[in-house]
Amino acid sequence: MIKLEKINKSYQQGTNSVHILHDIDLEIQEGELVAIVGESGSGKSTLINIIGFLDQEFSGNYYFQGQALHDFSRKQFSALRNRNVGFVFQNFKLIQGINVQENVALPLLYAGMRRAAVKERVSHVLTQVGLAGYEESFAKNMSGGQQQRISIARAIATNPHFLIADEPTGALDTETSQEIMNLFKELNANGTTIIMVTHDPKVAAQCQRTIRILDGRIVADSQEGTI
Incomplete structure (x- = not known):
């Protein structure tokens, strides 16, 4: 589903060019559960920003479902992202002033789906994540685990091709x-x-595959979460 060839990423810091990713070659198949691990500053966040169509300023080749993307415009990347990717974050990124139903509905309304x-x-998705009946509740009154479930429900609401x-x-x-x-394993x-992306070896060990990033390079890629 995802194929990266010789992906490099640099940015300017004053008069210096800082090289973040070095010749990344990576394939991810449909249906995989993949952990990307690495120390802070290793380049893993930069890598997932590219994979998730958040960053199109890179060199190399990116193919998604066989289609070459590396020459796409910012607008084309945005459309790809909206149609194909769901995001789940550490800090949930929920809107505290609206209820659970409204938080989960946001990407669907942006996509133009009818309110009914x-x-x-x-x-349906709240039932999937174990929060049936919480539609009118407010995230600020819920536990961290419940808020992450809301975040996951929002991420899968549009039936994305993959989650980051x-x-x-x-x-x-x-x-x-x-x-x-x-819940992730069930999905x-x-x-x-x-x-x-995780720092937790216990989390990585539960994934089918673990990719380790060090200094902007893939240094290990193993099955069943072990390196």
Whole structure:
């Protein structure tokens, strides 16, 4: 589904050019649950920004479902992102002043879905993440684990081709982290492709595949979460 060839990324810092990613070659198949691990500053966030169509300023070749993307415009990348990717973040990024139903509905409304269909879809994904009946609740009154479930429901609401989860358990205690991982594994078992950035070896070990980034290079790529 995703194929990167010789991806390089640099940026200017004053008069110096800082090289962040070095000749990244990577393929991710549909249906995989992949962990990307690495120390802070290793380049993993830059890599997922490119994979998730958030950053198109790179050299090299990017193919998505066989289509070459490396010459796409900013507008084309934005359209790709809106249609194909769901994002889950460590700090949830929910709007505290609106209720659960309204938070989950946002990407559907942006996509132009009719309100009656939106309500039905929101109810369905909240049931998927174990929050049926919480539509009128407010995120600020809910636990961290529940807020992450809302975030996941919002991410899957548009039926994206893949999810990018950036440290999704980073703000949660051990028990709640495992509950969220169980939810991700259930979604994956039902066909959702998931690319997860994590510092937690226990989280990475539960993924089918672990990719380790060091100094902007892929230094290991192994199956069943072990390196």
